[in-house]
Amino acid sequence: MKKLFVTLLVLAALVAGAGVYWSKQPIVDPSGQVIAFTITPGAxxxxxxxxxxAAGVPVNPDLFALYARLSGEGARIKAGSYELKPGATPLRLLEQLVRGEFAQESLTIIEGWNFRQMRQAIADHKGLKHDTAALSNAELLAKLTTEFVVPEGxxxxxxxxxxxxxxxxQIYRQAFILMSKRLNEAWSKRDLSLPYKTPYDALIMASIVEKETGQKSERGMVAGVFVNRLKTGMLLQTDPTVxxxxxxxxxxxIRKSDLLTDTPYNTYTRxxxxxxxxxxxxxxxxxxxxNPDKxxxxxxxxxxDGTSHFSSNLSEHNQAVNKYQR
Incomplete structure (x- = not known):
């Protein structure tokens, strides 16, 4: 009986050793391609x-399932989309599944886009699940906040x-939360003499500045001009709003008739x-x-040439227009 017990221990050690050796052998050719696969919920x-x-990972499914169970990690495998890189081993594969190291995608939202362009970019991204496709702008925004009724900005x-x-x-929620954070941080550091009543007022001004110049170095001056106009009661007269x-x-x-056609956004008429x-x-x-420039x-x-000439009076401005525009 003692001899049989020892024999069984030796066999178990050999099996365990073989399992450890197998788990560390590459199952994807180090010079091969990334293999994408998806684990469905409840699998x-x-x-x-x-x-x-089935996705093309060259591993024996029965052997891998047995290995996952014997490791004690089989019940912790997470559903999702993954990518297995060249040179990956069964051990590395199981680590990815247990840690939920999902395949990463990215989407860039460009400064100066309007919300329609943002929605289109999200709708066109093939790596996303399009849960909001049937929602109107108002319905989408209602899932994020009850404070605003227009999503722009x-x-x-x-x-x-x-x-x-x-x-x-997820993208809408992340972008909304981040804007709220950045806006509140900027608001807490604002020049208190500015003619803004709320952070939303400042957000409107920031959006105008964004569209008026692509020169970061001039944004403070552009904001300063518009703040001066607000303080003196002048019309903002900014083309991007039109x-x-x-x-x-x-x-x-933009034609002259467009500048004369009144809309809620026409800062030549309102x-x-x-x-x-x-x-x-x-x-x-x-x-x-x-914090616009003083x-x-x-x-x-x-x-x-991408830069602007700034003037403090109409006469100087008209001269600059003649020089640079006419």
């Missing part, structure tokens, strides 16, 4: 092993990482700022809106 260890093999432009197959709602108000009617050119932001402002524009300038005109 269990056997189902997961079968799905991995409420989402921070940035690059967002997510697991392949994640709900598109363009936003035109919607799909805008075809790349005093003050438009009712909502007109774009998604980035960090530089938020900072400029909260300047006496009331006007600016594009020089044609």
């Amino acid at each position: 269990g260890v056997n189902g997961a092993a079968q799905q991995i093999a 409420l989402f921070f432009p940035d690059t967002y990482l997510f697991a392949k197959g994640a709900s598109d709602m 363009i936003y108000g035109m919607g799909e009617r805008y075809q790349g050119v 005093k003050g700022m438009p009712p909502t932001p007109i774009a998604l402002p980035g960090a530089a524009s938020l900072a400029a809106a909260m 300047t006496e300038a009331l006007y600016f005109v594009a020089r044609g």
Whole structure:
């Protein structure tokens, strides 16, 4: 009996040793390609092993399922989309499944986009699950907040990482939360003499600054000009607000008739700022809106090289227009 027990121990050790050796051998050719696969919810260890093999991972599904059970990790395998890299071993594969190291996707929301462009980019991304496709803008926003009824400007432009197959709602939620955080941080550091009553007012200004210049170095001056106009009761007269108000009617050119056509966003016909932001402002524009440059300038005109000429009176401005525009 003692001899049989010893024999069984030796066999068990040999099996365990073989299992350890097998678990550390590459199952994907080190010079091969990344293999993508998905584990569906509720698959269990056997189902997961079968799905991995069916996706092209060269591993015996029965052997892998047995290995996962004997390791004590079989019940901790997480459903999701994965990528197995060249040179991966059964041990590494199991680690990925247990830790939930899902395949990563990314989506970049560009500074200056409007919300329609953001929605389109999210709708076009093939790595997302499109749970919001049937929702209107108002319905989508209602899932995030009850404070606002218009989504424009409420989402921070940035690059967002997510697991392949994640709900598109995750992107909206992340971008909304990040904008709220960045806006509140900037608001807490604002110049208290500014004519803004709420952080939302400052967000509107930041969106105008975002669309008025691509030069980060000039955003403080542009914000300073618009703040000066607000303080003196002048019309803002900024073309990007007119363009936003035109919607799909805008075809790349603003005519004099467009400047005279009244809309809630036409700052040539209405005093003050438009009712909502007109774009998604980035960090530089938020900072400029909260702490604009101290300047006496009331006007600016594009020089044609990406920079602007700033003027404190109409006469100087008209001269600059003649020089750079006419």
